[in-house]
Amino acid sequence: MAPEPTALTQPAPIDEFPGDPSNWALFLDLDGTLIDIAAAPDAVRVPVDLGPLLGLVSRHLNGAVAIVTGRLLSDLDALFAPLRLPAAGLHGMEWRIRGDAEITVAQAENVDAVRGAVAKIAASRPGVLLEDKGKALALHYRHAPEQQADLTQEIGILLASHPALKALPGKMVLEIKPAEVSKYTAVRQLMRHPPFLGRVPVFVGDDVTDQDGFRAALEAGGLAVAVAERPDEAASLTLAAPMAVRDWLARLAKRLEQEIAPEAQARGASI
Numbered sequence: 001m002a003p004e005p006t007a008l009t010q011p012a013p014i015d016e017f018p019g020d021p022s023n024w025a026l027f028l029d030l031d032g033t034l035i036d037i038a039a040a041p042d043a044v045r046v047p048v049d050l051g052p053l054l055g056l057v058s059r060h061l062n063g064a065v066a067i068v069t070g071r072l073l074s075d076l077d078a079l080f081a082p083l084r085l086p087a088a089g090l091h092g093m094e095w096r097i098r099g100d101a102e103i104t105v106a107q108a109e110n111v112d113a114v115r116g117a118v119a120k121i122a123a124s125r126p127g128v129l130l131e132d133k134g135k136a137l138a139l140h141y142r143h144a145p146e147q148q149a150d151l152t153q154e155i156g157i158l159l160a161s162h163p164a165l166k167a168l169p170g171k172m173v174l175e176i177k178p179a180e181v182s183k184y185t186a187v188r189q190l191m192r193h194p195p196f197l198g199r200v201p202v203f204v205g206d207d208v209t210d211q212d213g214f215r216a217a218l219e220a221g222g223l224a225v226a227v228a229e230r231p232d233e234a235a236s237l238t239l240a241a242p243m244a245v246r247d248w249l250a251r252l253a254k255r256l257e258q259e260i261a262p263e264a265q266a267r268g269a270s271i
């Protein structure tokens with residue numbers, strides 16, 4: 001049995017940046033991780049200082065900061081304009097290794113075969129909103145949470161005859177997408193190329209779909225950072241909310257700056 005905690009057995013303070021953070025490759029979910037979830041996907045607000053903060057961390061990590069989201073990359077770019085980061089969109093269906101690189105689209109089963117049926121299901125359920133992302137479909141039920149069980153069951157029955165497609169449960173959303181791509185495949189894809197290649201992957205996320213990203217990071221010897229109100233035992237570190245993630249990133253930027261500054265001074269002195 002574990003001893004009762006006393007003044008002598010206080011847990012050691014958690015290291016927020018274990019290992020060598022200057023060698024990290026950072027993979028960040030967006031909604032619920034960097035920004036607060038809103039009533040509808042297009043109603044989110046991006047804090048004005050978030051883009052500059054991500055740009056700063058990215059510079060310190062030699063460009064190895066990527067957003068890994070369920071959104072379309074075009075949607076992501078509109079939210080962060082003029083900043084463009086490396087990113088994976090649609091839960092791994094599309095990705096780019098640099099902000100100015102072309103988008104690669106995964107060759108995978110598409111959702112065309114079920115689009116009509118999913119639209120009908122959404123229309124028959126008041127409060128359920130269909131977001132058609134082209135290569136993925138999202139059913140939002142934030143306005144009708146009582147629909148969750150029936151909706152999940154109905155989509156499950158529909159997808160039983162489409163084994164190449166999968167319904168991913170998220171926070172008040174059911175995402176229908178090809179089964180073979182995920183945030184796991186997204187992280188693996190990005191890690192194959194510079195500036196990610198050879199770095200330690202650190203995945204930060206808040207939702208069920210982020211578990212795939214956590215797995216990819218942990219398998220590669222990296223870290224999983226959960227965004228949750230209560231500590232996630234499977235994660236290396238838990239941050240309480242998007243605001244705490246942004247504060248953590250700001251502290252990371254400072255820490256990286258301190259590590260880089262002496263090196264830069266040393267370089268300057270040797271010229």
Ligand SMILES: [Mg+2]
Nearest residue numbers: 029031032207
């Ligand atoms: Mg999220």
